[in-house]
Amino acid sequence: MTLGELRPGERARVLKIGTQGMLRQRILDMGITPSVEVKLVKVAPLGDPLELTLRGYQLSLRKSDAALIEVEKM
Amino acid sequence: MPITIALAGNPNSGKTTVFNALTGSRQHVGNWPGVTVDKKEGQYCKDKNLTILDLPGTYSLSPYSAEELITRNYIVEERPACIIDVVDGTSLERNLYLALQIMETGTPTVLAVNMMDEVAAKGDVIDFARLEAELGVAVVPMEARNNKGLDQLMEAVNRTIGQNRRPRQLEIYSLAGKVDEDTLADRRYSYIQALVDTCVQSKKNQAVHGESLSDKLDKVLTHRFFALPVFALVMYALFAMTFSENFLFISGLPSPGIALATLVETLWGGLTRVVSTFLENAGAADWAYSLVVDGVLEGIGAIFGFLPLILVLYLLMSFLEDSGYMARVAFVMDRIFRRFGLSGRSFIPLLMGFGCSVPAIMATRTLDSEKDRRITTLLCGFMPCGAKLPIFIMFVSVFFAEGNKTLVLFFLYALSLSVSILVSLIINHIAYRGQVSNFLMELPHYRLPTLRSVWIHGYEKVKGFVQKAGTVILAATILIWLLSNFNMHSFTGENRLERGTLLAEMDDSFLASVGKAAAPVFKPAGFGAWKPTVGIATGWVAKEMVVVTLAQLYSEDVGEEYLEQYFASMDAAALKDLGFSDGIYSPAEAFDIYTEAVLMEGGDEHALLSIHADISTKQAALAYMAFNLLCMPCFAAVGAMKRELKSWRRTASAVGIQMATAYLVAVLINLVGSLF
Numbered sequence: 001m002t003l004g005e006l007r008p009g010e011r012a013r014v015l016k017i018g019t020q021g022m023l024r025q026r027i028l029d030m031g032i033t034p035s036v037e038v039k040l041v042k043v044a045p046l047g048d049p050l051e052l053t054l055r056g057y058q059l060s061l062r063k064s065d066a067a068l069i070e071v072e073k074m
Numbered sequence: 075m076p077i078t079i080a081l082a083g084n085p086n087s088g089k090t091t092v093f094n095a096l097t098g099s100r101q102h103v104g105n106w107p108g109v110t111v112d113k114k115e116g117q118y119c120k121d122k123n124l125t126i127l128d129l130p131g132t133y134s135l136s137p138y139s140a141e142e143l144i145t146r147n148y149i150v151e152e153r154p155a156c157i158i159d160v161v162d163g164t165s166l167e168r169n170l171y172l173a174l175q176i177m178e179t180g181t182p183t184v185l186a187v188n189m190m191d192e193v194a195a196k197g198d199v200i201d202f203a204r205l206e207a208e209l210g211v212a213v214v215p216m217e218a219r220n221n222k223g224l225d226q227l228m229e230a231v232n233r234t235i236g237q238n239r240r241p242r243q244l245e246i247y248s249l250a251g252k253v254d255e256d257t258l259a260d261r262r263y264s265y266i267q268a269l270v271d272t273c274v275q276s277k278k279n280q281a282v283h284g285e286s287l288s289d290k291l292d293k294v295l296t297h298r299f300f301a302l303p304v305f306a307l308v309m310y311a312l313f314a315m316t317f318s319e320n321f322l323f324i325s326g327l328p329s330p331g332i333a334l335a336t337l338v339e340t341l342w343g344g345l346t347r348v349v350s351t352f353l354e355n356a357g358a359a360d361w362a363y364s365l366v367v368d369g370v371l372e373g374i375g376a377i378f379g380f381l382p383l384i385l386v387l388y389l390l391m392s393f394l395e396d397s398g399y400m401a402r403v404a405f406v407m408d409r410i411f412r413r414f415g416l417s418g419r420s421f422i423p424l425l426m427g428f429g430c431s432v433p434a435i436m437a438t439r440t441l442d443s444e445k446d447r448r449i450t451t452l453l454c455g456f457m458p459c460g461a462k463l464p465i466f467i468m469f470v471s472v473f474f475a476e477g478n479k480t481l482v483l484f485f486l487y488a489l490s491l492s493v494s495i496l497v498s499l500i501i502n503h504i505a506y507r508g509q510v511s512n513f514l515m516e517l518p519h520y521r522l523p524t525l526r527s528v529w530i531h532g533y534e535k536v537k538g539f540v541q542k543a544g545t546v547i548l549a550a551t552i553l554i555w556l557l558s559n560f561n562m563h564s565f566t567g568e569n570r571l572e573r574g575t576l577l578a579e580m581d582d583s584f585l586a587s588v589g590k591a592a593a594p595v596f597k598p599a600g601f602g603a604w605k606p607t608v609g610i611a612t613g614w615v616a617k618e619m620v621v622v623t624l625a626q627l628y629s630e631d632v633g634e635e636y637l638e639q640y641f642a643s644m645d646a647a648a649l650k651d652l653g654f655s656d657g658i659y660s661p662a663e664a665f666d667i668y669t670e671a672v673l674m675e676g677g678d679e680h681a682l683l684s685i686h687a688d689i690s691t692k693q694a695a696l697a698y699m700a701f702n703l704l705c706m707p708c709f710a711a712v713g714a715m716k717r718e719l720k721s722w723r724r725t726a727s728a729v730g731i732q733m734a735t736a737y738l739v740a741v742l743i744n745l746v747g748s749l750f
């Protein structure tokens with residue numbers, strides 16, 4: 001499944017980042033690396049973007065970007 | 075020999091607070107070549123030989139954004155004597171990622187672990203000695219917002235420079251270039267995770283500790299149902315505190331922004347009167363008098379008049395920024411604005427544009443990306459600011475007296491928004507096609523900003539406006555003064571012979587000649603006559619000047635007789651209300667009062683009858699309003715644009731787009747209107 005399919009409150013482990021180039025580098029730099037554990041905290045009031053907790057901080061990212069990240073639910 | 079120390083760190087790590095605390099008021103804001111990013115430098119307040127450079131806040135050194143490129147190139151190419159990397163102690167794991175990349179360059183580094191008060195409140199204990207030994211750099215705990223740890227930090231910096239202490243070469247540094255980017259990022263983060271595990275003792279059990287205040291606040295501020303109402307309320311408060319004339323719904327109570335602006339205007343008006351009386355008594359030539367009073371003082375007054383609005387808006391903005399709410403604004407509004415190729419944060423400058431474009435344009439600095447800053451700056455000029463309103467009101471009352479006036483105003487507001495959206499989409503499509511979404515963004519903890527940091531932001535903004543925009547505004551105002559008060563006869567001496575003065579009447583001035591030459595251009599828009607054309611040009615000094623200029627140019631319609639008749643039916647109370655001293659009609663005051671209190675308020679439907687000869691149809695009137703709405707904003711706003719866009723070329727192309735858009739829309743309105 002992808003990060004975009006998680007529901008609020010669910011945790012998952014990142015498996016693969018399915019994009020290339022600048023966006024991939026940015027995703028990695030922000031700490032979404034293979035094997036990291038993330039938790040989906042909430043979805044913004046208008047349905048997008050998402051708020052994640054990982055590595056002790058809160059990150060927001062768009063659903064379209066989250067759909068590129070493969071995860072396994074924990 | 076001055077030594078440069080660079081400050082680096084993640085956004086929201088408190089880097090700017092550290093910078094302000096170290097340099098005090100000895101700051102200089104310049105710009106990095108080619109981009110809209112501030113370059114802030116300052117002298118360390120306890121040692122003038124140390125220059126401190128505030129690098130842009132970044133999450134990594136990957137060449138991802140303008141900010142990251144600047145930071146990377148500076149560190150690699152300029153080789154500062156020492157880098158202070160400010161890290162947020164409450165989220166070491168992410169903050170140390172940048173630290174690792176900085177230390178990998180081999181530049182002497184000191185790690186400033188900031189926000190120790192929050193670390194303690196969280197219940198974490200950091201083993202600084204261990205961190206120092208592992209990384210091979212000095213590690214200093216601090217609370218920059220409470221001015222704690224600054225001296226220790228600078229001692230560590232001096233020691234590091236003195237010993238030329240370079241960071242320990244970790245094994246992980248040798249991986250760069252040998253493995254792919256995934257593995258590299260993963261290895262760096264794994265290393266950091268292990269490091270943090272050994273160096274930080276944390277009470278991880280949130281159950282015991284409960285939710286932090288920040289978490290609770292966030293539950294409300296980004297709540298599914300409450301988020302938007304709260305957001306609307308915050309935006310209303312922001313707007314009302316800056317621009318409202320009936321603050322807190324109390325009629326006649328000015329908001330802090332308006333109260334200060336009125337005060338500045340009154341003081342400046344007083345000074346202008348003193349100077350003009352002095353010049354009259356001294357027997358100054360009328361051109362000198364006019365240059366000083368109508369050119370220089372008017373121009374400087376225009377600059378000063380905006381300062382209170384900029385100050386108040388920016389104090390409030392930096393409060394929102396420092397408190398962490400601004401990131402939530404983007405979070406909540408992103409969905410809507412992304413469709414238009416902008417970020418949620420663009421909402422604030424655009425909203426402020428309804429009050430005044432100058433502080434609105436200054437507010438674009440808080441946007442995250444270069445692209446958003448540039449586009450939003452341009453769009454601010456399309457907003458129906460308070461000074462454009464008198465133009466609309468006068469035209470609506472003169473041309474749409476029997477029609478639905480509200481509908482016309484609504485049309486203009488809707489036009490402003492739809493044109494903005496369209497232009498943004500087009501620019502995105504043409505100039506920024508295929509740019510990566512930049513919405514991977516930290517949502518920082520909520521914090522109560524310190525008064526000091528909020529004040530420094532506001533003050534810096536005001537100072538920057540005067541320094542960077544001031545000359546543009548003054549020069550442009552004087553140029554328009556020159557054009558509207560002189561003609562060739564001023565220089566041949568004919569004016570002096572015939573009229574006893576060097577100056578020319580406006581309808582015989584250079585500006586009139588330029589207007590006559592340019593007028594045919596506006597034929598397709600329906601107002602191709604020279605008087606409306608000149609009106610547009612004086613509108614660049616200040617938009618409401620369009621009304622004043624038109625009244626001056628159609629002066630046969632506002633002759634003494636007409637004014638006397640117009641005011642004749644009014645009683646003393648009404649006259650006094652309009653501004654006649656003692657409620658008595660006086661021809662000397664009549665023209666100014668007529669333009670300001672009657673024309674601008676839409677009080678006279680039969681005003682300027684001969685304007686109908688130049689603008690003969692309703693669609694032409696609408697086109698004229700639309701042109702003034704969308705064309706180049708006032709010089710003050712252009713000055714602000716120059717300050718934000720940081721280059722003449724970019725400013726000129728933004729103004730070019732505004733003019734072209736205004737022209738196209740005006741022609742379109744006139745064409746479509748004439749079909750009915």
